[in-house]
Amino acid sequence: MLQAINICKSFDGKQVLKDISSTFDAGKTNLIIGQSGAGKTVFLKSLTGLITPDAGDILYGGMSYNAMSEDEKNNLRHEIGMVFQGGALFDSMDVEENVMFPLMMFSSMSRSEMRDRVDWALRRVNLPDVQRKTPAELSGGMKKRVAIARGIIMNPKYLFCDEPNSGLDPKTSIVIDQLISEITHEYGMTTIINTHDMNSVMEIGEKIIFLKGGRKAWEGTSAEILEAQNTDIVDFVYSSPILKALKESKLRK
Amino acid sequence: MLPKFIVKFFTKAGRYFILLRRAFTRPQSWRVFGRLYMREIDDLGFNSMGIVTFLSFFVGAVVALQMALNLDGSAIIPKYYTAYATRETVVLEFSPTIIAIILCGKIGSFVASSIGTMRVTEQIEALDVMGVNSANYLLLPKIAAMLSFMPILIMTSIVTAIFGGWVAAITSGTCTSAEFIYGLRMPFDTFYVTYAMIKSEVFAFVLVTIPAYFGYYINGGALDVGKASTNAVVCSSTIIIILNYVLTQTLLG
Numbered sequence: 001m002l003q004a005i006n007i008c009k010s011f012d013g014k015q016v017l018k019d020i021s022s023t024f025d026a027g028k029t030n031l032i033i034g035q036s037g038a039g040k041t042v043f044l045k046s047l048t049g050l051i052t053p054d055a056g057d058i059l060y061g062g063m064s065y066n067a068m069s070e071d072e073k074n075n076l077r078h079e080i081g082m083v084f085q086g087g088a089l090f091d092s093m094d095v096e097e098n099v100m101f102p103l104m105m106f107s108s109m110s111r112s113e114m115r116d117r118v119d120w121a122l123r124r125v126n127l128p129d130v131q132r133k134t135p136a137e138l139s140g141g142m143k144k145r146v147a148i149a150r151g152i153i154m155n156p157k158y159l160f161c162d163e164p165n166s167g168l169d170p171k172t173s174i175v176i177d178q179l180i181s182e183i184t185h186e187y188g189m190t191t192i193i194n195t196h197d198m199n200s201v202m203e204i205g206e207k208i209i210f211l212k213g214g215r216k217a218w219e220g221t222s223a224e225i226l227e228a229q230n231t232d233i234v235d236f237v238y239s240s241p242i243l244k245a246l247k248e249s250k251l252r253k
Numbered sequence: 254m255l256p257k258f259i260v261k262f263f264t265k266a267g268r269y270f271i272l273l274r275r276a277f278t279r280p281q282s283w284r285v286f287g288r289l290y291m292r293e294i295d296d297l298g299f300n301s302m303g304i305v306t307f308l309s310f311f312v313g314a315v316v317a318l319q320m321a322l323n324l325d326g327s328a329i330i331p332k333y334y335t336a337y338a339t340r341e342t343v344v345l346e347f348s349p350t351i352i353a354i355i356l357c358g359k360i361g362s363f364v365a366s367s368i369g370t371m372r373v374t375e376q377i378e379a380l381d382v383m384g385v386n387s388a389n390y391l392l393l394p395k396i397a398a399m400l401s402f403m404p405i406l407i408m409t410s411i412v413t414a415i416f417g418g419w420v421a422a423i424t425s426g427t428c429t430s431a432e433f434i435y436g437l438r439m440p441f442d443t444f445y446v447t448y449a450m451i452k453s454e455v456f457a458f459v460l461v462t463i464p465a466y467f468g469y470y471i472n473g474g475a476l477d478v479g480k481a482s483t484n485a486v487v488c489s490s491t492i493i494i495i496l497n498y499v500l501t502q503t504l505l506g
């Protein structure tokens with residue numbers, strides 16, 4: 001479980017995160033939605049410790065980040081997996097080395113044990129037989145999967161994904177969403193995903209936070225989102241013509 | 254109030270030293286460090302061998318021709334002084350300084366753009382989020398490789414430059430091979446070699462760490478990578494020229 005408590009962050013005097021608090025449960029896919037520029041990436045990076053908030057605290061399994069020693073913070077890092085918006089695969093390494101990298105750095109596994117673990121992770125994301133390819137030789141969807149494989153290789157407690165399906169076609173998007181959701185349930189991870197894709201919201205969103213202009217404007221479940229009365233969220237959700245049509249047909253019934 | 258450019262200068266210098274302090278820590282994984290070190294020896298060291306030998310040969314030849322020209326017409330100074338003067342110029346100034354400046358263009362732009370690309374594609378954040386000390390991971394193998402390989406580059410340069418001088422001297426008929434070799438073997442202050450080595454190590458450090466700094470702190474996209482690598486080359490060669498003056502003054506003055 002992960003709790004954000006009154007997170008604030010400004011860049012050059014411009015407040016990007018305004019007092020955001022929320023709780024993210026383990027074994028659930030938690031979604032952060034909002035328009036481009038709403039502060040999703042900054043919020044997600046604050047939760048991972050990549051960005052230090054100006055105020056507020058984050059509790060990882062009840063442990064306060066602010067109160068942690070450097071050693072505890074380092075140990076915590078090994079429990080975090082992150083999938084970046086562009087994949088952030090290491091160009092200088094092939095797929096196997098990319099996925100193996102955290103093990104190389106932090107485990108005392110032998111080469112063959114690491115290989116086995118990498119094979120497991122790549123099979124888990126449905127990408128067998130790409131070990132020797134370089135990131136440049138992969139399609140966007142494959143890159144995302146390799147990034148997910150690297151994210152889960154250390155068996156993390158917390159998995160963060162920044163727009164895992166941006167730039168992918170709708171079908172691949174759903175496959176990636178399903179994959180993350182399955183992994184989350186299977187290993188009981190606390191997963192937090194940034195997205196502006198309403199498909200993902202309806203498909204895998206168990207808990208949803210809606211950010212607007214750096215503020216938490218709404219939170220709830222995917223069942224609640226369609227019924228929400230909050231004008232901001234209604235605006236956001238029904239900016240999609242398909243959902244608008246869906247709502248109208250529902251109302252007619 | 255201090256003028257703005259002074260504040261800016263000290264802010265930058267401060268960030269440079271903070272980066273260095275983070276870089277000079279114990280590698281988190283020696284097996285990864287070893288592999289990176291070998292790769293950098295190859296990328297930064299062996300890959301520069303060609304240009305260093307090529308340029309040294311021709312500059313050595315030109316230096317010898319110039320010396321011959323200057324000594325011409327003087328009845329008192331014997332011909333073999335051409336060799337002596339070439340040797341002194343090459344060891345003291347040409348090899349350590351000029352080669353370092355040439356390497357700024359080659360190695361500096363490579364280091365700045367490769368680290369910069371990692372920054373803009375979030376690869377550095379991917380390292381940080383895993384708990385890898387990215388400054389140590391990216392800089393230390395490069396610094397270690399450059400410091401250990403620079404003496405080899407400079408010795409190679411000295412030898413080929415003198416060889417170039419010999420070729421030029423005998424083909425232009427300035428002196429005979431025997432005279433040239435006699436000139437080369439004139440009394441020699443061994444401190445000059447120490448001096449050349451001290452200079453090259455200092456310059457080697459500058460020409461990796463300054464571009465690394467420029468790449469590491471890039472803010473933006475691909476265009477900024479290009480700008481940063483240009484600035485890195487300008488800045489590191491300027492620093493080398495200034496340090497050359499300071500070192501010459503303190504060590505020989």
Ligand SMILES: Nc1ncnc2c1ncn2[C@@H]1O[C@H](COP(=O)(O)OP(=O)(O)OP(=O)(O)O)[C@@H](O)[C@H]1O
Pocket residue numbers: 011012016034035036037038039040041042043196
């Ligand atoms: N390092 C930074 N320095 C200054 N401003 C920043 C920085 N990072 C983000 N911002 C600003 O914070 C705001 C929120 O950015 P953020 O990247 O979190 O948006 P987002 O919701 O992730 O958008 P998108 O959906 O396009 O990824 C933007 O106005 C951006 O300009």
Ligand SMILES: [Mg+2]
Pocket residue numbers: 040041042085162
């Ligand atoms: Mg974003």
